[in-house]
Amino acid sequence: MRLRRWMRSAMALSVLVALAGLAGTAGVAAVLVAGQRHEADDQLERRTELMAEAVTTEADRYVDSLRTVAAATAALETVTASRFGQVAAPLRRMSLAGATSVAFLVPAADGQIAGVQALWRSRGAPDITLTPVGTGREHIFSIFSEPLDGGLPAATGTDVTQLPAPDQAFTQARRTGQTTVSDTYLLLRDRDVPPDRRQLSFILTAPVYEPPDAAGRQEFRGWVLMGIRGQDFIGATLRRISQNLLDVTLSAQGADGARVAVATLRATVSGxxxxxxxxxxxxxxxxxxxxxEAPSERLPGGSGVLPTTVAVAGGVLSLLLAGLVYVLATGRLRAQNQVRAATAQLRTAETQARDQASLLETVLNSINDGVAVVDADGEFLLHNPAARRILGVELHGTAQPESWQAHYGIYRPDGAVPFPVEEQPLVRALAGERTDGVEMIIRNARHPNGVRIAVSGRPLGPGAGRAGAMAVFHDVTVQHAREAELTSFAGMVAHDLRTPLTMVVGYTELLAESVDAGSVDPVTLRTPLTQISAGAERMGQLIHDLLVYATARDASLHSTDFDLADVASDVVTLITASLRPEGEPMPRVTVGALPTVRADQNMIRQLLDNLIGNAIKYTPPGEAARIDISAYPDRPGWVRIEVADHGIGVPEGQHEAIFAGFHRAHADGPYAGTGLGLAICKHIVDRHGGTIAVADNPGGGSRFSFTLELGDPQDPDGE
Incomplete structure (x- = not known):
């Protein structure tokens, strides 16, 4: 009875609503349909943003992982199969969807293949055979390969330049120095897979460079490569977000420039x-x-019976209430789903961050050089085991830089003078100054005999968190001992050779006196005696040049501030005083205004002696040598010194070769020499951080120029 009454009331109400709302029913229904369409459109927009963010985040994770492996490989002193396997091991634990393998590749020209093959066989790939494709171009061979998908390692020795897509990626990575992705193509290892299971793939590649030398130069070592199957990559990344409601296609530009589908994900829902x-x-x-793409009717909020029920006059009120409850319920459910998705993303990001931190820790712990990072207050934030081993003291509890010298036992290279706080590389880096290869002695309870290390410091900008600095420690004790041994050997050889040479010269002079006295036939003995004397002088000069060459290359620098004009005038006076003016005009040397410089005075004296001596020697016979010494501004804090002459000049094409050891530009002429003079000059300038070059003098002859650091004119000859 009550139900019938309710039905009658509902019918009456429906009739009343229908009569009252007939005029507006069509408009209301249209508005509701448009709202559903708009809701579905918003749903698709949000899911699209989530997918794009997911693909970008996942791609960045792959790129960062490969870039980290490249940096770890570059840090290795020698790349071997076992060390590369250790560097690549963390990638297997990261579960990189679609990643097939990570490999190390090197370049080789046609004439280098045999040598490159022998090198990598000796470094852990004894069975590798490099198989080039074509000739007349540089090849790229895979050397080491570590599987990431649980399969067998990829074949090594393959010339990947046979495939245009990876070849272009390698070229661009080497040219830009950045991680590069290739065009899509079919991996070599997938060519034997049945057609219905094949996937288009791509590679990520990053260049690997040698660790920088003392001058900051880096040589190219090769590439690291990661192969990725597109379908596995997109499926693992987007299946959760699509919830089987969306059709997804990830496409990229192919080798021919056309857009190619890398991977697709198809929803099974109809519509x-x-x-x-x-x-x-x-x-x-x-x-x-x-x-x-998506069917709007399958997306949350994209469909419903509300527009139809609005048109039905009998149930308009109940259907509107039901529609309202439906909208509210589904809205709360959507909010809950979004919270769950955001929570899952945070967990994923946290896992990735832990993986990256673990990889960084593994890399730092595997290198032999010490690495330490401090904040702006000098508190140590990070250091590796090598730093503790080299310094011999724990790197904590020493936040004040003033206490570092006593805590670690830091001394100047002489081992006796404490290293000043303001000159320590980390302190200079905290002040914003870069330093390279600063040598010091560490002597403490762990290293009672002292170890010699070279320290490079770098300031860290605000992008690294709190502004601070980092330092890299390299133990050069053994290297320094070997250099000292070689220097000692050179001195010993020189000493042992001088004794017989002195005897030869003495007997030569005695025989010459006998010839002059008429006791022997002068015609018979004069020429041999002259040759003996000249040969002895030649050997003596060679020994002298070898010692100077070794000193310029290996001796410690003792830099002071001194007046360069005074040193140049002294050198000119000594050279001209030793000349014999009989038959030859005296040289005319003009010393211009020269500044105060900071350098090793003895080495600079040798440098000027060689350049001025060469200018006098390489002057045509019978002409007076004319030499001008002048100074010009260079980069801030540096000066360029020029020694210009009007002699015979440097032959075309030999302006760089003359600075190589034992190279003589006028070997066939009457100008004697050992070929070490200019090589000594280059070593001296290089040791001072400057440059040296030669150019043709517009007035005839040569113009040698070199750069030196400016000193303090208020404190010449000061320490």
Missing amino acids: ERDLHRDVDVTMAQRQWHLSI
């Missing part, structure tokens, strides 16, 4: 795909395209 979104995502240096 017309009437909603569409396109968005670009970044993969290394490329922009990839993400295309998403």
Whole structure:
């Protein structure tokens, strides 16, 4: 009875609502349909943003992982199969979806293949055979390979230049120095897979350079490569977000420039795909395209019976209330789903951060050089085991830089004078100054005999957190001992050779006196005696030049501030005083205004002696040598010194070769020499951080120039 009454009331109410709302029913229904369409469109927009962010984040993770492996490989002193396997090991624990393997590759020209093959066989790949494809170009061979998908290692020795897509990626990575993604193609290892199981793939590659030398130069070592199957990559990344409601296509530019589908994900739900979104995502240096389609009726909020029920006059009130409850319920459910998705993303990001931290820790713990990082107050934030081993003292509890010298036992290279706080590389780095290869002695309870280390410091900007600095320690004790041994050997050889040479010269002079006295036939003995004397002088000069050459290369620098004009005038006086003016005009040397410089005075004296001596020697016979010494501004804090002459000049094409050891530009002429003079000059200038060059003098002859650091004119000859 009550139900019938309710039905009657509902019918009456429906009739009244229908009569009252007939005029507005069509408009209300249209508005509701448009709202559903808008809701579905918003759903697709949000899911598109989530997908693009997920693809970009995942791509960045792959790129960062490969870049870290490249940096770890570059830090190795010698790349071997076992060390590369250790560097690549953390990638296997990261579960990189679609990643097939990580490999190390090197370049080789046609004439280098045999040597490169022998080198890598000796470094852990005894069975490797390099198989070039074609000739007349540089080849790229895979050397080491570590599987990441649980399969067998990829074949090594393959010339990857046979495939245009990876070849272009390697070229661009080497040219830009950045991680690069290739065009899509079929991996070599997938060519034997059945057609219905094949996937288009791509590679990520990063260049590997040698650790920088003392001058900051880096030589190219090779590449690291990661192969990625596109379908596995997109499936693992986007399946959770699509919830089987969206059709997803990830496409990239192919080798021919056309857009090629890398991977697709198809929803099994039915319905017309009437909603569409396109968005670009970044993969290394490329922009990839993400295309998403969906049936609006399958998306939350995209369909319902509300417009139909509004048109039915009998149930308008109940259906509106039901529609309101539905909208509220589904809205709360969507909010809960978004919270769950955000929580899952945070957990994933946390896991990735832990993996990256673990990889960084593994790399730091595996290198032999010590690394330490301090904050702006001098508190140590990070250090590796090598730093503790080299310094012999724990790196904590010493936040004040003033206490570092006593705590670690830091001394100047002489081992006796404490190293000043303000000159320590980390202190200078905290002040914003870069330093390279600063040598010092560490002597403490752990190292009672002292170890010699070379320290490089770098300031860290605000991008690294709290502004601070880092230092890299390299133990050069053994290297320094070997250099000292070689210097000692050179001195010993020189001493042992001088004794017989002195005897030869003495007997030569005695025989010459006998010839002059008429006791022997002068015609018979004069020429041999002259040759003996000249040969002895030649050997003596060679020994002298060898010792100076070794000193210029290996001797410690003792830099002071001194007046360069005084040193140049002294050198000119000594050289001209030793000349014999009989038959030859005296040289005319003009010393211009020269500044105070900071350098090793003895080495600079040798440098000027060689350059001025050469200018006098390489002057045509019978002409007076004319030499001008002048100074010009260079980069801030440096000066360029020029020694210009009007002699015979440097032959065309030999302006760089003359600075090599034992090279003589006029070997066939009447100008004697050992070929070490200019090599000594180059070593001296290089040791002072400057440059040396030669150019033709517009007035005839040569113009040698070298750069030196300016000193303090208020304190010449000061320490």
